[in-house]
Every structure is written in C-alpha cells, then in structure tokens.
Amino acid sequence: MNFNLTSTPEEEKFRQEVSDFLDKELTDEIRRQYAIDKGLGPEGRAFALKLGAKGWLGLGWPKEYGGSDGSIIHDFILVQEFARHEVHIPNEVARFMSGPTILHHGSEEMKREFLPRIARGEIEFGLGYTEPPAGSDLLAMQMVAVEKEDCYLITGQKTFNTESHYADYHWLAAKTDLNAPKHESISLFVVDQRSPGITITPIWTLGGERTNEVFYDDVRVPKNRLVGEKNRGFYYMIEALNYERLMMSQTERLVPILNRIIEYTRQTRRNGKLMTEDPLVRNKLAQMAIEIEVSKCLEYRAFAMLFEGRSPDYESGISKLFISELYQRLAYTGMEILGFFGRLDEDSKWVPLRGEISRLCRMSVVYTIGGGTSEIIRNLTATRGLGLPRN
Amino acid sequence: MNFNLTSTPEEEKFRQEVSDFLDKELTDEIRRQYAIDKGLGPEGRAFALKLGAKGWLGLGWPKEYGGSDGSIIHDFILVQEFARHEVHIPNEVARFMSGPTILHHGSEEMKREFLPRIARGEIEFGLGYTEPPAGSDLLAMQMVAVEKEDCYLITGQKTFNTESHYADYHWLAAKTDLNAPKHESISLFVVDQRSPGITITPIWTLGGERTNEVFYDDVRVPKNRLVGEKNRGFYYMIEALNYERLMMSQTERLVPILNRIIEYTRQTRRNGKLMTEDPLVRNKLAQMAIEIEVSKCLEYRAFAMLFEGRSPDYESGISKLFISELYQRLAYTGMEILGFFGRLDEDSKWVPLRGEISRLCRMSVVYTIGGGTSEIIRNLTATRGLGLPRN
C-alpha cells in the first residue's frame, strides 16, 4: 500500500517536471482565462499548445496518432499537479472524453484526423448530450439524425453545452433509430461547430460561467463523422462519463482554498480577538481538513483501481458525490468565516481573497447536479455498489 | 394569535389544578414505574385511579359514559402538564386511541361497557397492529378472524405489542375479508387478554423496555367485541393514528432534560475549565434550545388546528418526525457533553443524571421507527402536504 502521489523515481521526475513547468508558465491571466473563459483568450490557447508540445495531452496514445509515452498514472499525476496549481487541463473534453472514445472506437480516418490535433492542444470539443427533456434521463433525448446519402441531417436542440461557445467541434449525441430500444438508438458524432444550421445562444449561470443552448436546423454532418458504430453511442457515453467523474474529482484543488481561509483567520480580528483563537472557527476548519482528507482517500482509491487495471464503478461515483458536496460545505464554511465580506463580489472594495469564496459558493451549486446528480449517483451506488434491487 | 398554553382564566385554572395535583401526587416511584414498567406497579395503578377520580381521563366524553366536562384543549393542557412533570398519562392507548374510537364508532353496548372503566383509570388496552410481515405496510397483516356463529375465531401473530404484558384488553386489528381490497378487509376487536389461546412472550429492546409478541391460536372473540363496522377497521386505525402522533409530540418533555444537561455543565470541569465556558458546548446547547423551540412551534401549530376544528394531517406527521429526530440529537449532544460518564448505566458508580442520557440515547433509536417511520412520514408529507404524485 502506498498513498503517495508518485511511486517510482520516474513518476516523481515526471511530477517534478510538470510542477516546474507550471511554476514557470502559469500566469494569473492564464488561470483567469481557464477559470472564467475556459481558455478562450490568446494566452490560454498558447498555453495549451505548449502543453501539446510537451507531449502531455496525448500521454499513452500511440505515437502514430501524435501520442507520447505515458500511462494513466501519468495522466493522473498531470491532473493532480494542475489541480495543485489551481488550473484545469486545457481542452479537457477533447483530451479525456472525445479523444479516448475516438481512440477506442473511432475509424482509422477519424483517429488520424483528430487525435494528433488533440494531442497538440489545438482543438477542443463541446459536450453535446443534455437536452431540455433529457437531463438525468439522457436516454430521453429527442434530437434526430436522419441518414441521407453521404450524410446525416440533424435537427433539434441541446442545452447546457458548456464548451460550445469556444470549442471547435461538437461531441454530439443524437437519435439514429426511432424504433430500437432507447439505449440502442443513440449515436455519437463529431460535428464542426461552424456547420451551417447551427445556432449557439448563451445561458448565463449563477456561478458566472457561460453555458449554451445549441440549435440544429437540418445540419449536414458527413457520414465519416459518425463515431464508431451506429446506435452504440450510449455505451460510449457511459464509458467516458465514468472517466469524467474521476477527472472531476480533484481534491487537491480544495487544499489551497482551505489554506487561504486559514490565512484569512490569521489576519482577521472579530469581536476583539484573532479568529484563529475562536474555538468555533478552529472546529469548523478542522472539519474541513478532515473532509478534504476523506475526499482525497476516496479519489485515490478509485484511481488506484484504474492503475491496477480494475474498472472503478460506484467508486468513481462516490468520489464525485463526496467532493461535490464537500465543495459546497467548504464554500459555506468560508462564507461563515468571511462574514459580510464574504458576500462581496470580486470587483468590490473590501473584498477578501479576490471574491473566490463567494464565487465558489455560487459555482458549487451545480457540482451536485452536473455530471450525474447526487441522487442519481446514490441510486447507482445502491444498485451497482450494493446490489440492491432496481426500482 | 396566542402561543400561550392556556388562553382563558378557566383554562389556566385547570392547568394550575393539574400542576398542583402532580406536584403533590407524583413520586419518583410512580415516575419510574411509568417510564420503565408502564405503570404496572401498585403505585402506578393507584395513581391512574386518582386521575380517573378527578375526571381527567374522560375529559369531554358524555357524562353517561363516565365522562366529564372538558374539551380537546383540556386534554392538551393535561398532556402538556404531564410532560412538564416528566410522566406519561397512564393508560394512554385506552384514553387516546381505543376510547375515542369506541366513542365514535362503537356500539352502545360497547360504549357502556368500556368507556366508564377507561374514564375511571381502571383499564388499559394494548395496541395490536404490527405483525412480522406488516410494519410500515400495515395492510400486509395476515392475522385472520373467521366469523363463526356468535364469535370470531382468530389465529395469527402480532409483534411489537408494547402494552400487552400489563394491558387488560388487546386492541386488535385482524383480517375479516380475504377477498376485498386490503384497506376494506380489516376489522378492529376488543379482546380480553385472558382469553384462552393467547400467548404473550417478551421481546427486550435496546432501550431496556419490554415489548411483546402475541400469538393467537383459535381464540374465540364474541361478536359484540367487534368495534364499529366490519371491514372498516383500517379507517378507524388511521383516524386514531393521527391523534397518536400528536400525543407523542410532547416537546415539553425535552425541556427538563436540556436543563439538567446545562446544570451538569455548570458543575463540571473539563480540560481545566468549567464546561459552561467552552464555546463548543455553548453552541451545541444553544442549538438544542433552538430545536426544542421549533419542535414546540410545530407541535402547537398542529394542536391549534384541532382546536379550530381543522384536522391536522401532514402537520401532526412532521411534528412527530421533528421531535423524534430531535430526541436523538439531544441524546447525542448529551452524550458528547457527558463524555465517558454518559456511557454509564443507571446502576453504575460515577453515573451522572441517573443514566438518563444514555437511556434516552438508546430509547430514542425507536422513536424514528415506531408510530410511522420518518421515511413514511416524509412520503405522506410529500403527497398529502405538498400534493406530489404518489409513486
């Protein structure tokens, strides 16, 4: 047993390299762009290309598709170091969802077209799953792709497509068989977002991020942009979703937030005494440290299963479940400690910690909803983790 | 609006009378018998007769059945004063469940036979609803009563019949129609517990109380002991259950417990200082006072509806839900404060507060299960209180 992030000198060398790279290359502007604009700005894009040049966006992929040496462990170390440096891996959907799916299920042509560009950090995909009637119940989707000669004609509406306003391609799920059982009726497509007939309109959220509605009006998608087998899309989605949940579990990101709250209590007097001396404050922050440690253990456990070649199932679900709820508890604990000042927005006079606690408090509302609601994960944990009968 | 226990001079006079009576008559021995033996001992029985003589066990019942002047408000005042004095009303099932059901639905003969004796405090009934296969799902009961000439022959098993080892009569629900829809297949009976064919065996519980399994082997029950109409029993049960839930909500009982915990902190040093000075202790006990006040408000609201002639529905459910969970939280808070000493049983050296916190901690486990589990009450609250669709 070994709970260290790295287990071998080679892994430690890699971790150090990533860490040094980030220490050197990461600017506040890049961090800001990734946090708010998802890397939309020129600095963010340039940063992605640098990562690509390092070979870090195609770790473990075959060389012929632009990949480089590495394994899931290296991906994990990469993600952890990025988390510790408080920035997301750029082009996450391309790197961790579309890319692996194309690699495992895509045609040779598709692999050659897309994988090298993903590995170079050139392109991002926008996740195109959710529809107004199809949230937790993905299979209720209604967007239809009709086969016609050399293409599919696609019409319908997607919503909460977070990356669509800056992504290059839409990673689209649509119905290709209206008569088959639902889970055998969906196919995945790679759609050029500049295709005629696509309209993208913004939705602004409580967290301040933009997400999008995406409308398809008879959009022509060439047949070679169908991913893998027709009507197998739902299985591909599930496969990638599990991975997504794991990648969303980055407990390391919580550590610097807690540290800044602690630092704040060191410098702040309330009721005539330093906040660090207040037993209620001490108790609350200790509880946060405890829960962060538990979250880290749950996350490491799920990853370690992957490294062993076992496929985590409910284990990645509860890792996501726990961290998403912990984000909310941490944000509220921060709000309690920052008091009135915690209610100030980033641009306000008197705002502490650049408004990050207030922002986290707003943003974390969606963490227990997106990527599988807490309720859905509890269902799956009961049925798949504990073998309770399905309702 | 008026949140006082009593609203008129007459009510206040009654309250004072009850309070004086309890101050004078209530001994520790009687309290002990009611808490542990449910009034089985001679002192407890004598106390019940005194109450009966006061006319307080038939408040509001017609004089011809042994009743006395009074109303639901007086019952409420009575219950509250008993709660404040930390003792249950004796013969509760007879007084608050069987009695009212007989009064509303029983035959004239039955009323004359039982109501005066209940009002005099002479008899108690044991609740005979639950069966091994029928807990939350009362309608799944299997005990069968077969009509035969002048009687019913009853065979089957009941469980968790808490009063049966000291009650005089069994307030029994059994199936009288095997073909009808379940809710129209059950009848209620008054069964003399000394009837041949009844076997009562004890079940000992975590809380230390005794409850019972009751076995019926071809027990003859005269036809005139059928309560009200045949096959209407389920409706009578529901009617009385709602009342039971309300009568279980006696927030007043929590107040002296909290006060004793507070008193304990006044006299106890931990880590070199008085516990009253510990901000964590202060915060926890304040939270208990807050929740007790909320519980009291929920309870009063439900009762006040009754006084207005409205029938509380989900309102009595959530009053029971809240107080049952609060009992558990209060017990745990007490355990936290009493530390190691809170783990001692009543008969141990070093035990504080006569072991009541440990006992409460054990006993309260069942509060969220009996009389409608918290889950069932949440279901009812959703469907009946909020109009959400039944599953």
Next chain:
Amino acid sequence: MDIKFTEEQQLIRKSARQFLMDKCPSSLLREMVEGTKGYSDELWRQMAELGWMALIFPEEFGGTGGNFMELILLLEEMGRACLPGPFFSTVVLGGLTILEAGTKQQKQELLPKIAKGELIATLAITESESDYDPSSITVTAKAKGESFIVHGTKLFVPNAHVADYLLCVARTEKGKDPEDGITLFVIDGKAEGIKYTLLNTMAKDKQYEIFFNKVRVPKENVLGELNKGWGLLKKILQKAALAKCAEMVGGGQQVLDMAVSYAKKRVQFGKPIGSFQAIQHHCSNMLVDLDGCRWVTYKGAWMIDEDIPYEKEVSIAKAWCNDAFRRIVALGHQVIGGVGYCEDHDMPLYFRMGRMAEITFGDSDFHREIVAKQLFSAG
C-alpha cells in the same frame, strides 16, 4: 393557544401578495436589481398609497397603528417576491428606531414623512471588524460647541445612496465597558463630508461604505440617550432580525413552491420527478424546515406585540431561519436541477438573497451565543 390571523392580517397578506404578483414581475425585479437606484419610484409610490410605509406607526405620527405581526406578514410577502428597495431600511431600521427613541419633535418631523413614503432612511452600524459587537464601533462623534463631529467609516449600509437620513451608531465616549459611550445620531444624508462607495454584494442589494469625514451634526440630532445607544441598538437589532426572518419565510415559501411545481411537471424516466422518493423527501424536508421558520417567526412577532421578553426567542428564530433557509434553497436547487442554476430562472435571486439574509443582523453562531447567554444565566 390560537394560531389564527385576524381578518385585518389576512387582508394585508392577501392584498400584498396580489399587488406584488401584479406589479412586480420578474422583469421589473431584475431591472431594479441591475439599476443603480435599486428600486422603482413608481412601485414605491404605489406601496405608499397602499399604506405599507404607514402600517407600523401610530396614528399620531401619520401611521395606521398596525402591530408587529402585520409588519411581519407584509415583509413575508416582500421576501416571497424577493422585492428589493429601501422599505426595510426606511421602515424597520429607520422608522422603528425613531419611534422607539426619538424625541416628540423628531418623531413628528420624520415619521409622517416616512409613513407617506416621502422620506428614505437607513441605519449605519457595522464597521470593518463587524459582528454587531459594541467593541467594533470605532466611528467617533466628538462634541464641539452645539455640534458633534462624526468621523470614520461604516460598512454595509443598505440604500445609503438614496437615504434622506442616515441613522448612525457612533462612539461618543470610551468607557471600560464597550457597550457604554455609544450614541445614535440622525444625520442628513446630504451633509457635507459624507462619501458613499457602493459595495458589490452577491445580491446587488445596494450596500454602501460610508466615509464620514469630520461631518458636523447638530446636538439635537442625537437619537435617544447620549452614551446609552447600545441598549437601544440591541433592541432594534432584535426586531430587525425577526423582520429578516419574515423575509426568509416568504422566500422559503416561494422556493418550495417553485420546487414542488417543477417536480410535478418535470418528467424523467417516464414519470414526474415528484413521484421519486428522493425528490419527495427533499421537498418534505424543505417543508419541515419552512414550517419551523414560519412558526418561530410568528411566535417572535406575537411576543413582541404582547411585550413578552423576546430576546431569546428572536435569536432562536434568526438562527433557525438562517440555517433552514440555506437548506431550503440548497434542496430547491437540487430538485430543480440545471434549470435553476441559470440566471434567467428565479432560483439565483433567492440564493443570493439568502446569503445576505443569513448574515444580516447576526449569523447563526452570533444568535446561538445570545441563546447560550440566556440559557446559562437562567436557573
């Protein structure tokens, strides 16, 4: 015991609800929140016409002599509508304080104007170490001739930018006990030397920093007794805390209504999600929390009206409402899902309102300590 409202009270609630439904649609709400003024003159005028600003004041000062319960019911409806604007700061923080402590002249001068909706007021308490603790009051008011010179910085003063009068809590003397030596002043909002800086809160509820740069205030503008202001302020803060509870009760009801109505309509897996036990139990938990908020708040109002000592019960109400409203909103979000996370839904309005309400006039730990003081001093 009796939980009925008078006909008068029922009417207030019903007409307020109807008025706000008609006149304050979500679009106007957003306009007011986004605007710099923070409210609509037209709506304000109509509210005044309905007598809302006059409700709580005695007839001799231009009011209609309503009781605290009636004010609570009105505020509940405002909370339900998530109504922004200076009603709270003018009537509760300004008006009630003047009514409580003002001289006959001050009352006659100011209250009728408030009651007519012609005067906007607010109260400046908190400072940089702000926790409603007397030791944190460092803004000074030094006597100089016939005036006091007020100097220092106040924070989180609601609607200061539109206030005709600022009630300001200042230190006039430094005693051993930090509660001593605090005095309230009525200060002209346009007085020379006052600088307002908007603080951008989560709820965009127009809170201001006020810098008093040696502002001259006439001696007759002292409100209540010199140096004895903290006792007055504590009383006002308790009433204001309960008034804030009323807003949370209304807000909580609206969130629950939105969640339940969504759960009934929204179909997933072939059924309305409201038929799933997980969603049902979320909604039930919201209702339990809300009912608790509602009745502890009403009980507090009843005690105020009956003049029963209410400090403990009001702190209980505020602590409970803070925590319960937070849970209600969180569960509401969980029920409504992604749709409720979008700014064009109303959920974010209540989320933001909750974050401000739970801290204003004392967070839960603050009020638990008040409750603890009462518990440990009694007996």
Next chain:
Amino acid sequence: MDIKFTEEQQLIRKSARQFLMDKCPSSLLREMVEGTKGYSDELWRQMAELGWMALIFPEEFGGTGGNFMELILLLEEMGRACLPGPFFSTVVLGGLTILEAGTKQQKQELLPKIAKGELIATLAITESESDYDPSSITVTAKAKGESFIVHGTKLFVPNAHVADYLLCVARTEKGKDPEDGITLFVIDGKAEGIKYTLLNTMAKDKQYEIFFNKVRVPKENVLGELNKGWGLLKKILQKAALAKCAEMVGGGQQVLDMAVSYAKKRVQFGKPIGSFQAIQHHCSNMLVDLDGCRWVTYKGAWMIDEDIPYEKEVSIAKAWCNDAFRRIVALGHQVIGGVGYCEDHDMPLYFRMGRMAEITFGDSDFHREIVAKQLFSAG
C-alpha cells in the same frame, strides 16, 4: 499510489474473518458480554495459537514481526465480529507501549508472554476530569526509597479485573507545564492496595475504576523516561485511536451488510424495501461513510508503517470514524426498523460498541482540536 494488500495481509484478514465466523457466533458473544470475565479462555487460547497476540511484536520478543497495517486488518475483523475481551488492552495499550518505551529487560520479560497469550495487560489513563488532557492527571507517584508510592483513582480502565499488569499514568512532579512530570509505571495487577470497581457501561465492556491506595511500585517499574511520560502517551494514544478506527471500520461493514441483506429480503408494499429510493439512499450514504472510514484508516496505518509523521492524519481518521460510524449505525437502525431495536438482533451490539468507540481515545471535538493545532501551526 497503490492500494493493494500484500498476500500476507489478505491472508490475515481472510483467516481472521473465517475464524471469528466459525468460533465466535452471536451466542458466544452474548455469553462473553454478559459474563463477569468478559471473554472466553478457550477463544483466547485459540487466538494465541493463531499468533494474533504475537503479530505486531518483533521476533526477538517472541513476535512474528508484522506491521501496523496487519494489526489494523486483524482489529477490523474483530470489530466486524464485535469481539469483546482484552486483546486491545493487552496488545495495543500494553504491548505497544512496552515495545515503544520499555527497557530491554522489560521487553524481554513481558512481551514474549503477551505474544503467547499468557499475560493480560491494560493501561490506566483517564481520571474524573477525563479528556486525555495532561492537566487531568492527578494520580500521584511519589519516590520513597527504592519505590514509588502510587495513590489516587483511575477510571475507565478496560479489563483491569483480569490484567496481570496495569500500565499506569501518574504524576511524579508538578511542573508549570502540565505535560511535564508525568510518568508511566508497570504495576502488578495483584499489588497490595489496589481496589477494582466495575463500571457498568452501555457496552458492558468491563471498564473499571481503580483505586490505588498508596501502592508501592519498585523504581525499575518506571516505563520510559521519568517525568517525560506524556510524550510517550500521546504517541500511544494516537496509535490506539487508529486501532479503534479499525474496529469501527469492521463494525461499520457488518452493520452495512446487515442493512443491505435485510433490505433485499424484507418486503413491504409488495416490494423488497431495498428497491425504495429512501432505503437505497440510506444504504448509499452508509457506504460512502464507511469507505471514508476504511481508507483514512488504512492511510493512517500506512503512514505509521512508513514512519511518516501521522498525528494529523490519525486525528482525522478518528474524528471521521467517530462521526461516520454513528451515522452508519443510525441509518442501519432506520433500514432494519423495529427488528433491529430488539436485543436479540445484533444491531444493539454495534450501537453499544459505537458509543464506547467514539469516546475512547478522544471524541471528535478532541481530535478536531488536534487537527486545528496542526493547521494553525503550519504555514
């Protein structure tokens, strides 16, 4: 990173589970709990034969040189079986303390006997103001010739009635810092002047009051350094706390297993209750809590074995396990319903065990304060 157990470890766990399933049925369990001795000689002998008491000690002292993780896995299985008896007090409290601080002679004399199951030991720490705080140590040990005279009352000493040796924490000097002047002694359980009084705990786990009435203890029985015992004790307490976590992990697993298996079989409303979302979510929440307990405990054991500073992580584990195990048992009761409230079900055993485990070696607030000290001292 790697979460695999060695084959050795897997074997220990598997064979311990099998042994306890075979040899320690519920009936024997109840017999032991109800009996005055608190354990079965026969079972104790068999455990010794399996090498359980020898596991953690080096070969030179008659042990088999296992690591802490292996001990944790063994304790986990004991917790799962809710096994009573003096294993914990003998091996963890007695043996590990002697191993940590004993002289070569002490080790050679005592450890091989422990390893063979021939010696029962325990540790007497807490007193009447008990919270594992050095200031609460008032039992005195005064030097007198070649001996110390130990005097005073210890509380909650497990299995003292059967202990051949009591390790006792006493005050040998009164310094300014309460941590100074504390010394550990090895005291013969049959020494003159010792009086044992059983304390009736919820779990009937044979905890004793010990009154040392001027008990004479030879100087060579000092364990570790004179006056510096608190540092040693802190280390032992941390290891004991983690060992207690392991018992809770095992107990939690058993409670979850009982709940899940009941939920699969128990039919209400025509369906297994495990198909209802409310029950499913209860079980899921139990699993999340349990998995947390499990992995923070294993991580703590790994750190101990790797000699990485573990104070914070062990306190994290204990605080989490205390709270999580309480929730697991409460939800287990809620799933199993009335049946689990009856003493003939096993649930009450785990409920009672939980109440003792959550307080022994520090409750959650105690450990949160240790975590806080680390948080606020770092950086």
